[in-house]
Structure formats: structure tokens, C-alpha cells
Amino acid sequence: MAxxxxxxxxxxxxxxxxxxxxxxxxxxxxxxxxxxxPVLLKGPTGCGxxxxxxxxxxxxxxxxxxxACHDDLTASDLVGRFLISEGETRWIDGPLARAV
Numbered sequence: 001m002a003x004x005x006x007x008x009x010x011x012x013x014x015x016x017x018x019x020x021x022x023x024x025x026x027x028x029x030x031x032x033x034x035x036x037x038p039v040l041l042k043g044p045t046g047c048g049x050x051x052x053x054x055x056x057x058x059x060x061x062x063x064x065x066x067x068a069c070h071d072d073l074t075a076s077d078l079v080g081r082f083l084i085s086e087g088e089t090r091w092i093d094g095p096l097a098r099a100v
Contacts (some may be wrong), residue, residue, distance in 0.1 A: 011063035019055035029056050063100045
């Protein structure tokens with residue numbers, strides 16, 4: 001059984017995403033990041049939550065792994081699973097395992 005080698009550099013945002021700050025959300029996010037505090041982003045679909053996180057990951061030069069949640073999402077979609085490839089069984093990490 002073989003494992004897939006991950007390349008953490010693949011999870012960095014290389015180009016600056018377009019984001020226009022509304023107030024002081026960037027400074028608040030940076031302060032929370034520096035103090036290791038969690039941040040909850042809440043809002044309707046399409047209001048810019050994901051764009052903001054992509055922008056802050058680029059701005060802080062931190063890796064980002066994005067997960068699209070939906071009704072059919074399973075634990076193995078997040079953690080990972082064994083798959084048969086080229087006659088051998090391989091573990092493929094999901095986004096949760098890659099993030100850890």
C-alpha cells in the first residue's frame with residue numbers, strides 16, 4: 001500500500017485575489033490571526049465570505065484548503081479513503097487530512 005506525497009506549496013494562493021475591503025475587516029482578521037483567535041464568517045450566499053478568506057490567505061501568505069459543503073458530503077470525502085490504482089491500494093487524503 002502506497003501513500004500519496006503531498007506538496008504543501010500547492011495550497012498557497014499565488015496571485016492576488018480581487019477583494020475590496022468594506023471597513024476594517026482585514027485588520028480585524030489579521031489581529032485575530034496574530035492572537036490565534038478563531039473567526040466566524042456569516043452571511044448569505046454570494047456576499048464574499050470565500051473571496052475574503054482567499055484574499056486573507058494570500059495576504060498572510062498562508063496555505064488554504066477549501067471544501068465545498070453539500071448535502072451528499074461524507075466523512076470519507078473530508079478525511080480520505082483507500083482507492084485502487086494501478087493494481088495497488090492507495091490512501092488518498094481528503095481536505096481535512098491535508099489541512100492537518
